[in-house]
Amino acid sequence: MKCLSVTKDQNGLSGIVQLNIDDIAFLEFDSRSGKIFIHTIDNNIFYTVGSLKYWTEVLNNTGYRFFVADRNNSVHIDNIVEMNEFLKIAYFERNRTENSSQCTMSKSGYKEVSQLLDNRKSSAVYT
Template sequence: MKQLTVTCDLEGDMGISNIPLEDIVYLEFSKVSTKDKVIAHTEESKFYMPGTLKYWTHVFNASGLRYRTVDRSFAINVDKVISIDNVFLTAYFEVKRCTMSRRMYEDLVSEFPHLTIGIESRRPV
């Protein structure tokens, strides 16, 4: 099992921890003061690591995971998505959820059409 070294708080005052890569459901970019940080969200918590969303999305994909950028600030672990709301453009996981841009939502369902199986469209006809 691959592990990722992260901090439990923004400034690293609580030290470092290792979490399994497979536990991360989505990544969130956060520019805090002048530092680029990525927040790794698991179903139970969130963790912090330096860098950019583009960098970490690339690294996770190179490690065999399937991450896709769904907004300028979010990248999701495609294998953790439970359902997608095509009206509110939201990806749902077991506990958490993540919003998407319209264009990136369309790119995602084009690449992974199985994510929309069983999801009824709530758009007016």
Template sequence: MLNLTVATDPEAISGGENIPVNKVLYISRGRKRNQIMVHTFDKIFYMTGTLKYWETFLNNSGFKFLNVDRGKTLNVEKVKIVNGIFKDAYFESEIAKLSQRCPIAYHRYNEVIKELGIMNPNIIFTGAATT
């Protein structure tokens, strides 16, 4: 199992820890240049590098990550539901008010849902299927 070494805060003042890649829901660009935010159910962690670098690294390490927006890359294996009305990916089978979600770019939505359906046929697509 591959682990990522991540910082627990944006400045790495609190140190870091190792988290398994299979706990990652999605990764996104951070507020600073070459900063990546790693989103899990429990917390957001931080790494350095570019989104493209980490997407390539994770995919070449046997995982399925898909860029769904200029600044977001999903862990396809974690997606349970895609809402076609709001263009959001969810990571739980039951969507609640506080459910984690990752927005999908409107202009890439049709392309993204095709790829998601191929990469993970267990995903449930709800709402409007196309833009």
């Protein structure tokens, strides 16, 4: 199990905690704070600093498959279970609720993520 050192709050008041990389749904760059919001499959949010491109590269070079799906989001390819073609959204759980994690994508990002899913013989559903 590989982990990232992150914080539970944006200002780091909670100290550092370890987050299992397998639990990450997607990374979101927040331009207002300049931080990376790390969204998990179970809809928690953690925080770190750096650029989206940097963290995508680091995670990919560690053996994971992340892809910058639009200018603010990098999606964890192997955790996608459903894709909505009309809305260009990736979902990370089959039985979604209004609080479920979801990642938006650009039109070209959606197309490339779809190809990556097809290449891995994914069980992801397209709606």
